[in-house]
Amino acid sequence: MASMSVQTERADTAAAAGIRKSDASPPGVGRDGENRGKSRGGAAVPYLLLLPALAATAVLLGWPLVKNGMLSFQNLNPRQLILHLTEWNGIDNYKEVLTGSDFWKVVGRSLVFTAVNVVLTMLLGTLIGLLLARLGKRMRLTLMLGLVLAWAMPVVAATTVYQWLFAQRFGVVNWVLDKLGWHSMADYNWFGSQLSTFSVVTLLIVWGSIPFVAINLYAATTTIPKELYEAAALDGAGAWQSFTSVTFPFLRPFLWSTTFLEVIWIFKAFTQVFAMNAGGPDRLTETLPVYAFVEGVGNQHFGMGAAISFLTILILLALTAYYLRTVLKQEEDEL
Known part of the structure; x- marks a missing residue:
């Protein structure tokens, strides 16, 4: 009788453990998954906030710098300006x-x-x-x-x-x-x-x-x-x-x-x-x-x-x- 009661208790414990495992959410789902999703979304916010400043910098500073670099490889004098000529002279x-x-x-x-x-x-x-x-x-x-x-x-x-x-x-x-x-x-x-x-x-x-x-x-x-x-x-x-x-x-x-x-x-x-x-x-x-x-x-x-x-x-x-x-x-x- 004692052995049967012990076996019964073990069976009940295993069944309870099985229920807990079945209730557990798979990886990436549930609270942990939600927290990771929120953390990934929160990490992207600073970069999104920087986008307007980066875009303004690229337009106001980047393009003039590129244009200046292109001009430095050209023979650009009053003649070329008047005739709208582009004469590349390398370095x-x-x-x-x-x-x-x-x-x-x-x-x-x-x-x-x-x-x-x-x-x-x-x-x-x-x-x-x-x-x-x-x-x-x-x-x-x-x-x-x-x-x-x-x-x-x-x-x-x-x-x-x-x-x-x-x-x-x-x-x-x-x-x-x-x-x-x-x-x-x-x-x-x-x-x-x-x-x-x-x-x-x-x-x-x-x-x-x-x-x-x-x-x-x-x-x-x-x-x-x-x-x-x-x-x-x-x-x-x-x-x-x-x-x-x-x-x-x-x-x-x-x-x-x-x-x-x-x-x-x-x-x-x-x-x-x-x-x-x-x-x-x-x-x-x-x-x-x-x-x-x-x-x-x-x-x-x-x-x-x-x-x-x-x-x-x-x-x-x-x-x-x-x-x-x-x-x-x-x-x-x-x-």
């Missing part, structure tokens, strides 16, 4: 540009010009950003208002103001220097030499670029926990040690990204250089964007100008690749 434009000495002089000049402006912008912007973090509320608001107004000023308007300030006969700068005792500067022509022209352009670009660096750096300093400064003070750290051990490590990613953006913006700066003195005197202050415009539109060698602009893009891509490689290497070292 002759690139050969003429790369084998000429003028292009490499402009490249070197552009790199030096960019380096000087970026260093001054980052140095002064960082100092002003740290000053904003130390000022009181009213002084901080006043300084930030001035920075925003300088940042919001149109580039052409700012360039015009600087032309007035540094005018030879009626400029305020020459008048102030004359009153301070430098009488030889009373009628000094700031746009008569390469160095003085670049000095004025650099002052203009740095003045317009500092607000972006300073305001964003101040915003970055607000994310640093105050407890870290308190711990550093308890350890006997001074102001410089607190900066190197607490502030700078937090600001390093911001400084890298901002420096990269400033390199791009300053390297491709056109309006300030061209509107100030049109690349003069004697084309000695032409940077790559101005050089491409003068050769392409000014001298009506449109194929040549397209080739120079395409080479400028390649140089920017090389700088971008170097930046990304440096950032990835730093992340690997931190890990």
Whole structure:
């Protein structure tokens, strides 16, 4: 009897297990299947949201870039434009540009010009950003208002103001220097030499670029926990040690990204250089964007100008690749 009862219980248990198995849903069906379907649908949502931006980028940037690349392989001058001719000349434009000495002089000049402006912008912007973090509320608001107004000023308007300030006969700068005792500067022509022209352009670009660096750096300093400064003070750290051990490590990613953006913006700066003195005197202050415009539109060698602009893009891509490689290497070292 006991054995029969045990067998009966086993049979009932097996039957119950069979019922549970029969009630179970096959793979991919039921809650798990629904969750996987929802997860796949949710994963596609970000890409669908990116489609309008990608389409606009392809139309507004991609097609002009393709068109510029096609023009760089053509002999396009006023004759071809008037007669609606398309004359392909292969890589002759690139050969003429790369084998000429003028292009490499402009490249070197552009790199030096960019380096000087970026260093001054980052140095002064960082100092002003740290000053904003130390000022009181009213002084901080006043300084930030001035920075925003300088940042919001149109580039052409700012360039015009600087032309007035540094005018030879009626400029305020020459008048102030004359009153301070430098009488030889009373009628000094700031746009008569390469160095003085670049000095004025650099002052203009740095003045317009500092607000972006300073305001964003101040915003970055607000994310640093105050407890870290308190711990550093308890350890006997001074102001410089607190900066190197607490502030700078937090600001390093911001400084890298901002420096990269400033390199791009300053390297491709056109309006300030061209509107100030049109690349003069004697084309000695032409940077790559101005050089491409003068050769392409000014001298009506449109194929040549397209080739120079395409080479400028390649140089920017090389700088971008170097930046990304440096950032990835730093992340690997931190890990």
